[in-house]
Amino acid sequence: MLLHTLGHSVRNRVIRFNFHRSGETVSRYFKSALYAIGELRNEFIKPTPPETPYKIKSKDCIGAIDVTHIKARVPKENEAAFRGRKSYPTQNVLPTVDFDLRFTYMLVGWKGSSHDVVVLKNALKRSDGLCVPTGKYYLADGGYSTRNGFISPYCATIYYLKEFISIQPTNSKELFNL
Numbered sequence: 001m002l003l004h005t006l007g008h009s010v011r012n013r014v015i016r017f018n019f020h021r022s023g024e025t026v027s028r029y030f031k032s033a034l035y036a037i038g039e040l041r042n043e044f045i046k047p048t049p050p051e052t053p054y055k056i057k058s059k060d061c062i063g064a065i066d067v068t069h070i071k072a073r074v075p076k077e078n079e080a081a082f083r084g085r086k087s088y089p090t091q092n093v094l095p096t097v098d099f100d101l102r103f104t105y106m107l108v109g110w111k112g113s114s115h116d117v118v119v120l121k122n123a124l125k126r127s128d129g130l131c132v133p134t135g136k137y138y139l140a141d142g143g144y145s146t147r148n149g150f151i152s153p154y155c156a157t158i159y160y161l162k163e164f165i166s167i168q169p170t171n172s173k174e175l176f177n178l
Contacts, residue, residue: 001026002033009071045103047131063098065130065138065150067116070108084112094119096130096138105130116143120150153177 001015015026069090074082082089090112096105107123107130123130132138132149140152154173169175 002030002037005030009073045106047104060136061139061151062133062136063096063104063138064140065094065096065120065144066141067092067094067110067119067143069093069112072112080113082112084114086112092116092119094123094130117145120144 001019001021004010004018005012005015012023012026012030015021015030016023019026069084069086070093071086072082072089072091074089079089082091084090084092091108092110092112092114094105094107094110094116095103098104105123107119107126110119110122120130124132137149137151140146140150142153142155144150144152146152154177157173157177169178
């Protein structure tokens with residue numbers, strides 16, 4: 001029931017009808033299963049180790065960071081605050097990943113209209129927030145500026161890999177972005 005609800009973004013009454021259960025039963029087991037998944041967070045979200053991954057030993061990069069928008073269901077009166085780039089309400093989710101594509105940090109729940117930098121600043125100042133070891137950095141997209149602990153591509157310069165399929169870098173900035 002949990003996977004069906006999350007995967008298809010359906011309401012309790014639809015699940016109640018499809019699975020022939022009472023609303024109270026659906027609600028109780030949804031809450032219980034969601035709690036159990038939350039308890040697995042320490043199994044799947046691991047802090048970044050301070051050493052540089054073997055894949056990029058000559059560098060001090062420890063992973064990548066970017067905010068993404070996830071569809072959100074909010075009361076009608078709150079929709080405006082959760083509407084950003086998308087035509088529907090979203091929440092910002094800030095994940096970081098290492099070079100083995102494992103999540104190392106996750107911050108969820110920000111309104112879709114919040115800017116990436118605001119979400120990042122909040123993640124950095126939390127007591128249980130994102131910690132960047134001294135001398136290390138995360139790769140970030142163009143929505144961030146380069147600062148201690150984060151390096152982003154040059155502005156107004158090509159940096160998407162699909163654009164480099166037919167175009168070779170012509171200067172040092174394009175090469176860096178690639």
